[in-house]
Amino acid sequence: MGIDLIAGGRNKKVHRTAPKSKNVYLALLVKLYRFLVRRTESKFNKVVLKRMFQSKTNRPPLSLSKLAAFMKGKEEKVAVIVATVTDDVRLFDVPKLKVVALRFTETARARITKAGGECLTFDQLALERPTGKNCVLLRGPKTHREAVKHFGKAPGVPQSDTKPYVRSKGRKFEKARGRRRGCGYKA
Secondary structure (H helix, E strand, C coil), X not given: CCCCCCCCCCCCCCCCCCCCCCCHHHHHHHHHHXXXXXXXXXXHHHHHHHHHHCCHHHCCCEEHHHHHHHCCCCCCCEEEEEEEEEXXXXXXXXXXXXXXXXXXCHHHHHHHHHCCCEEECHHHHHHHCCCCCCEEEECCCHHHCXXXXXXXXXXXXXXXXXXXXXXXXXXXXXXXXXXXXXCCCEC
């Protein structure tokens, strides 16, 4: 038996080489950063381009509070996020920051500009800092999605912190045997 080349093929390159999105603005940014990758020796541009190709789950949003924490002591640098920047009502004082992102939520943009900061796009960054000098590349937390809470050991198994898929949260739903001492045993 040989290899079915038509079905499987020898190509084992599984990473994306272009974004799946049909967004024309993203396509233009990809065009620009492909050029920058080719014409500059900058590793920063390579990483930015690669992240533009990623799926939505691999581009998790970053909140203003996390952004402020990451940029503490680096206020003169530019924060670069290849994702969305979201607002966080728990953050009281927003520091003056220069932020580059694919998207900003309305309130996040308003709060950054009110604090005297700037919200830039990637084409503006390419003109200002084509090699990514003095830029801090940041990412959001990937494991904070609701779906991730259901991954892991099966719920009900000893030492499992996995969230069960239940209709509602209440006395009648997955709270009997194995969940409390007075009802059989507690796992």
